[in-house]
Amino acid sequence: MLVTRTRLSLSLNKKRCLVNVAKPELPMNNATIEVKSELSMNTSSNEQTNSILSIDQTNSDLDKKKASEIGVPETSLVVEEETYNKKQQQQQPSTSGRKKYVTAKERREHKTKNFKNRHGNRLDEHIKKKSRTNNESNDNKEDELKNDEINENVDKVNDEKKEPRKPKKKVAVLLGFCGTGYQGMQINRNAKTIEEELFKAFVAAGAVSKDNSDDPKKVSLMRAARTDKGVHAAGNLISIKIIDIPDVVEKINEHLPEQIRVWGFVKTIRSFHAKTLCDSRIYEYLIPTYVFIPYSQSSINQTKINLKKEINESNIKSENSSDIQQENINNSTENCSDIRQENNRSSNIRQIIEVPLATPEGMIEKRKYRIPSETLDYVRQCFKAYEGTHNFHNFTIGRNPKERSCNRFITSFEVGEPKIINNCEWLSLKVHGQSFMLHQIRKMVALIVMMVRTATPVTLIPRTFDLVKINIPKAPALGLLLEQPVFKSYNKKCMGNGKGLIEFEKHQDKIDEFKLKYIYSKIQEEELTNNTFQNWLNSLDYHENDFGYLNPEGIIPDRSTVKQGEKISPQIDLDDDPEDNNISDDDYEYDE
Structure with missing residues (x-):
């Protein structure tokens, strides 16, 4: 009987062990038998070893058998344990969770293999989709070129319409105005204001470009003092960036009404702000002296007596009219008619109590x-x-x-x-x-x-x-007017740097x-x-x-x-x- 070197693996109670035996060659009958066991080997005697087989059956016709005694002849063959241990270590996962590769080539191959395993067919689909989009983009290239040509033509037309950029300078504009007919100084939506008239005149004179004509903030327009509705100003000031053109004051005044005038302008520093750099303001109020005539109680009382008579007469009329209306109203609505009657009385009083005008x-x-x-x-x-x-x-x-x-x-x-x-x-x-x-x-x-x-x-x-x-x-508000804003601190700083002084006295x-x-x-x-x-x-x-x-x-x-x-x-x-x-x-x- 031929004896060959083989490795058997026996499995019993989830324990794995190693055995070296000499076994006669037998037909396998399409079954793989692994036997692992730990046995004490006795080389001096030919004794039979009892063990338990764990059989993995790949063919459904074979019946599973439990461990049975197998006659094993005495042998001196020993499986090389070192080789087996190396293979076992390769099969077991490393403690770090990552497989170590010695050379760079092994690492590259591992990355490539894992990438293909993870993505699988998705990588191929991505490549196919990318090729389809490339084809579509190639089809749309002609349309894009046409659109680019159209846009270039539009840009050329817009560039032709735009004025060339001109240098601007920050100035303080000294002005005066009569506030009659205006809703104050500051620009306000849906209202006629002084600043609105000024800004239109600056644009018409060419001191402000058409590109900046839609928003005064683009030229940093700011006033030194705000005035209310109907208030005048003999001297006021605004800060603004304007284009340096000859005879700018005369050209601006040509586009302003006569009740708004520009006195002149002073070149300022770039950071000049009319509101924050203004130290103080001088106002004037004109008042007739007859307002100081002593209060006459007798004349006021007589007028009040006449006014009360008119109120009583109106109340009597309202009561009579309400009584006539009340006769035609059902009893169920008497309370409502009483409420209406009281409301009519109060509304009549409000209409009659009017301050008498001066004669x-x-x-x-x-x-x-x-x-x-x-x-x-x-x-x-x-x-x-x-x-x-x-x-x-x-x-x-x-x-x-x-x-x-x-x-x-x-x-x-x-x-x-x-x-x-x-x-x-x-x-x-x-x-x-x-x-x-x-x-x-x-x-x-x-x-x-x-x-x-x-x-x-x-x-x-x-x-x-x-x-x-x-x-x-x-x-x-009739008698109030702004005399002038004062820039004393700013003028002191400008004396040494060559900038103009803000002075209304000129x-x-x-x-x-x-x-x-x-x-x-x-x-x-x-x-x-x-x-x-x-x-x-x-x-x-x-x-x-x-x-x-x-x-x-x-x-x-x-x-x-x-x-x-x-x-x-x-x-x-x-x-x-x-x-x-x-x-x-x-x-x-x-x-x-």
């Missing part, structure tokens, strides 16, 4: 008034009380008394000598301050007028700077002539035509109960304070702008 006969007598020297001294004393740093929260709208932004510094408040123009005496009030809040100057003027008319002492003014909130009306002759022709004359003409200041006084007289702080003691009673959430009567100010309630603090850094 031409009465205004002739009013304008003959000449202010006494004692009254003029008292007026000057009152305006002097505003000078210094104070909390002016009562002289604006929408501010909390505790806000630090309510503290403003007033350098001076001067009262000029009276001047008679067209048989009417006028006073010029000039206030110089660092900055002003919305309506601040007009409310400051209104308070002094009411104090002089009611003989209220000057001690009231310091009390208005306390945290107590009171209702102070605002004087008409154009003072033109400014004075413009003020007389377009500002002072407009103010006086409108006052003579509409009696603006007297109608404003009438509105104050019919709301005297709202001003309990006007008393000989100069104290503020509790009934005159405005409680939190309480609304101020809208009938006090004749020229209220509904947009004032929607204005933020950022939009109104300065007053008028």
